[in-house]
Amino acid sequence: MSERVPILQIGDILLVSIQTDLDDQSVLNLxxxxxxxxxxxAAHGVVIDISAVEIVDSFVGRMLATIAAISRMLDAETVVVGMRxxxxxxxVELGLSLxxxxTALNLDLGLRLLERARGGRDGLTAEPTAS
Amino acid sequence: MSERVPILQIGDILLVSIQTDLDDQSVLNLxxxxxxxxxxxAAHGVVIDISAVEIVDSFVGRMLATIAAISRMLDAETVVVGMRxxxxxxxVELGLSLxxxxTALNLDLGLRLLERARGGRDGLTAEPTAS
Structure with missing residues (x-):
């Protein structure tokens, strides 16, 4: 059984909260x-919360890097938040420096980072003003 | 093994994304x-995303109602989003009208509902425009 991780949306930010150990198929699905x-x-940012992830291996590390690379191709920045x-x-010991x-310590800081990265354009619940 | 569901925070809103079938102990932990x-x-709102939940029973229904009741006691409104x-x-068939x-169709609308419920006080990272 490969479950699908839900993707939430806040304004033009997508949010993924990883809560379970993902098998290979689930990672590909994600x-x-x-x-x-x-x-x-047309999202401008992707936030991946891994605060529930206690154990990582090189597979999870690569997944994060791959998602970030794909998103960047599609003009969205990725921030990983909640890393223990x-x-x-x-x-670092695995040599995966991502x-x-x-990264940001928590979701709030991650959202702010994305906002700043987009040059201060307001992106959450407010409509972007023509500037 | 009873896992703990991560609780994310956006401004003064707490966000819980339920992705797996929770056993009794996990529900109590949550x-x-x-x-x-x-x-x-000092959160003013709780958003529970159940977009990944495909099957509910009376236990899950009661959990949602209980969380809402507890939160209300603590001065936070609860919105359930993403219901299939x-x-x-x-x-409804179970007689659980919650x-x-x-409820709101998705996270974005849920956050707006909470904002409105709080009389337009700014809660997220973006400033609401006077309208």
Whole structure:
């Protein structure tokens, strides 16, 4: 059984909260679903919350990097939020420095990072003003 | 193994995305965690996303109502978002009309509902324009 991770939307930001260990098929599904949603919604940012992830392996690390790369191709920045200290240590020990993936301590800070990255355009619930 | 559902925070809104079938202990953990976080963060709203939930039973229905009741005691409004049509049908057939629980079609609309309920006070990262 490969479950599908739900993709939430806040303004033009997509939010994915990873809560379970994903098998290979689920990861592929997530990449497909996310790419489709980025295009469909013209999202400018993707936030991946991994606060529930206690153990990472190189597979999860690669997944994060791949999602970020795909999103960047589609003109959306990716921020990984909620990384536990132990997860950060493991990723570095695995030699996966997640180059090109921004991180923030929590969702709030991640959303702010995306807002700043977009040059201060307001993107959440407010309509973007012509500027 | 009873997993803990992560609770995300956006401004003064808490966000819970239910992705797996929760066993009894996980539901109790979630209620405890959520109550603690509402107090700790002085949150004004709780959004529960159930877009990944395909099958509900009376247990899940009661959980939603209980979380809403606890949150209300702690001065936070609860909105359930992402309910599938089949889930709505089942809840009604079960006689669980979720009285007192607000619903919205998706996260974005749920956040707007909470904003409105709070009389237009700004809660997210974007400033609401006077209108």
């Amino acid at each position: 990449q497909d679903d996310l790419a489709a949603r980025v295009v469909e919604s 200290p132990a997860v950060a240590i493991t990723l 180059g090109g993936v921004s | 209620q405890d965690d959520l109550a603690a976080r509402v107090v700790e963060s 049509p089949a889930v709505a049908i089942t809840l 009285g007192g629980v607000s």
